[in-house]
Amino acid sequence: MSLFVLMCLCGALTFSARFLPLTGWLPAKLPAWFERAMYFVPIAVLTPIITHSVMVTADSGIAFSDNLRLPAAGLAILVALLTRSVIITLIVGFACLWGLNYFGF
Amino acid sequence: MTSALDEFKRGLLDELPLQIGIIPFGLVYGILGVESGMSILETCLLSVILFGGASQIVFAQLVASATPAGVILASVSTINLRHLLYGLSLASYLKNLPLRWRVLLAYLLTDEAYAMSIIRFRSGQPSDYLHYHLLGTGLLLFIVWQISTITGAFLGTAVPASLQLGFAVPLSFIAVLAPVIKRRAEIFAALSAGITALILHDMVWQLWLICAAIIGIAVGWAVSYLDKDNQMEAVK
Known part of the structure; x- marks a missing residue:
């Protein structure tokens, strides 16, 4: 299979996942239990991406010690809670990571 | 009641701060795409066809390993x-829109656009033009993503790996999520999903993400049910 065809197939599958729920084929009123479950989608999807990106190393191990991303992410959480600012959180997070790296931690 | 233009501008402004995270993420993908053996054109084309950051990076990694x-x-x-x-x-919120709108918004529906627009949709402030908010968040992200990708693909290996630009991805999500996780059910949903992702991190085909999401949703749902917390439905 050529790379271009593979790209198109992946694109079609991705678009299908995004578009199918908007087709109107679903019932007009979703059950209350389902709507309650949908409330948790952002938290339940984005949190694993965060923990995986921070904790899992390139060789598929989990790093608790000697992992500079961990304190940087912890500080970023604190800053996000205090400031509610994406920009400040990013700046402090990267400053912490690069600072720890620079000073040889 | 807000106008279509107000909602569109609000979407742009809400999404704007996240671009600080998107730019390095796009650069990382662009660099990785070329390193994986794809041409600059193929690397940029994938950004248009797929338009999904994490999946594009995985695509490039898997192509590189044949x-x-x-x-x-x-x-x-x-x-x-x-x-x-x-x-x-x-x-x-969207299913009654004309087909052309649903097709466009489905294409633009990414993590970051969703993260900002769902907050607006659930804000309780009524508007007939909520879809313009998602158009604003999605369109800005699309433009910035494409520019970042192209820049990364041309920069190639000139950006030192020691900068760890990929860290922008979790930082962006932390900035969006941390302030909105308040109730017991939300805290349990986040903890259960995050821990599950670590336990299952080496599953094939990145299945850890879907498994962790299902566990997080189930735990959040169960705790909110036990707490008789009806806020989750009221915010709709």
């Missing part, structure tokens, strides 16, 4: 299954 096409397809599909959940949670 993974069979079937496995690449399955991996990308699995990673992007979460968009089905995003679409489902937005369906009640």
Whole structure:
């Protein structure tokens, strides 16, 4: 299979996942239990991406010690809670990571 | 009641701060795409065709390791299954729009656009033009993503790996999520999903993400049910 065809197939599958729920084929009123479950989608999807990106190393191990991303992410959480600012959180997070790296931690 | 232009501008402004995270993420993908053996054109084309950061990076990594096409397809599909959940949670707001709108918004529906627009949709402030908010968030992200990708692809290996630009991805999500996780059910949903992702981190085809999401949703749902917390439905 050529790379271009593979790209198109992946694109079609991705678009299908995004578009199918908007087709109107679903019932007009979703059950209350389902709507309650949908409330948790952002938290339940984005949190694993965060923990995986921070904790899992390139060789598929989990790093608790000697992992500079961990304190940087912890500080970023604190800053996000205090400031509610994406920009400040990013700046402090990267400053912490690069600072720890620079000073040889 | 806000106008269409107000909503569009609000979407742009809400999404703007996230671009600080998107730019390095796009650069990382662009660099990785070329390093994986794809041409600059193919690297940039994938950004337009797929338009999904995490899945594009996985695609490039799997292409670099000469993974069979079937496995690449399955991996990308699995990673992007979460968009089905995003679409489902937005369906009640968007499903009555004309087809051309739904096609456009479905294409633009990414993690970051969803993260900002769902907050607006659930804000309780009524508007007939909520879809313009998602158009604003999605369109800005699309433009910045394409520019970042092209820049990364041309920069190639000139950006030192020691900068760890990929760290922008979790930082962006932390900035969006941390302030909104307040109730017991939300805290339990986040903890259970995050821990599950670590336990299952080496599952094939990145299945850890879908498994962790399902566990997080189930735990959040159960705790909110036990707490008789009806806020989750009231915010709709």
